[in-house]
Amino acid sequence: MRNRLATYNGAAAFAALADPTRRAVLDLLRAGSLSAGQIAHAFPVSRPAISKHLRLLRRARLVEQRRLGRLRLYSLNPDPLKAVDSWLERYRSFWSANLASLKRFVESEYQNEKTAARARRKARARKRI
Amino acid sequence: MRNRLATYNGAAAFAALADPTRRAVLDLLRAGSLSAGQIAHAFPVSRPAISKHLRLLRRARLVEQRRLGRLRLYSLNPDPLKAVDSWLERYRSFWSANLASLKRFVESEYQNEKTAARARRKARARKRI
DNA sequence: ATAATGTGTAACTATACGGTTTCGCATTTA
DNA sequence: TAAATGCGAAACCGTATAGTTACACATTAT
Incomplete structure (x- = not known):
């Protein structure tokens, strides 16, 4: 093979x-x-x-x-094309599922990111010192 | 827009x-x-x-x-990705459907092609003369 | 045998692409 | 205000790609 x-x-x-x-x-x-x-x-x-x-x-x-x-x-x-299809499969829920709940999910991730980024920045700052 | x-x-x-x-x-x-x-x-x-x-x-x-x-x-x-998905949609039957019948279909197209190509060749030959 | 036909390969060109380093701008922190 | 940070843009390089024309090879037709 x-x-x-x-x-x-x-x-x-x-x-x-x-x-x-x-x-x-x-x-x-x-x-x-x-x-x-x-x-x-x-x-x-x-x-x-x-x-x-x-x-x-x-x-x-x-x-x-x-x-x-x-x-x-x-x-x-x-x-x-099956491989393409199965890659796409993981995204299908994003448009077939409830869009409102998706929005909420993304929003919450957005908030997490905000604080996480802040924490990470501080951590790096400490490391550098 | x-x-x-x-x-x-x-x-x-x-x-x-x-x-x-x-x-x-x-x-x-x-x-x-x-x-x-x-x-x-x-x-x-x-x-x-x-x-x-x-x-x-x-x-x-x-x-x-x-x-x-x-x-x-x-x-x-x-x-x-919906556009990609809908393009792929037209191919999904090719692997979800009965593969044996697909094979037969392709084989028959293959035979059609054989005679069609011959006919087309002759037609072009006539045109050229 | 010779000519015609179908198709892939070779050689070449222009452009797009993925990568890098350098720079600039906006925002936040000190 | 000055320094640091996050990130995109610019300029550049090497390679891949889509296209071209010219050619070679096999198969079919005459």
């Missing part, structure tokens, strides 16, 4: 999703496999540019390639 | 999430507000580096800043 696979944590997926063209490529592939040429046809950039995006998506394991004659057919592999 | 707000579509959020440090900053803020200094303290990079990350996160509306004396308190704003 290669190290990149073993230590996979979704970082590559996050990086891959940063580019709007690559997100659009994935959106295209949601409907089914497409050849590299067909994908390139859907964008205003040159074919080699798409080729590079596809290489990045391949390395992030977000797409899979299969050769058919001289065509390279690309299909979606949603697995790495 | 500024244009950036009006045309907001989550692109900035995706770009912001590409960096592991920024994701970690958001993870920190999940527990409550923190000052810029406290955030910087949690990372092995310089404070200005964190300052730049925070600016990017602010521009992506993923964090909010509030001044308290000479402290700048940062808190999480999960709203832009």
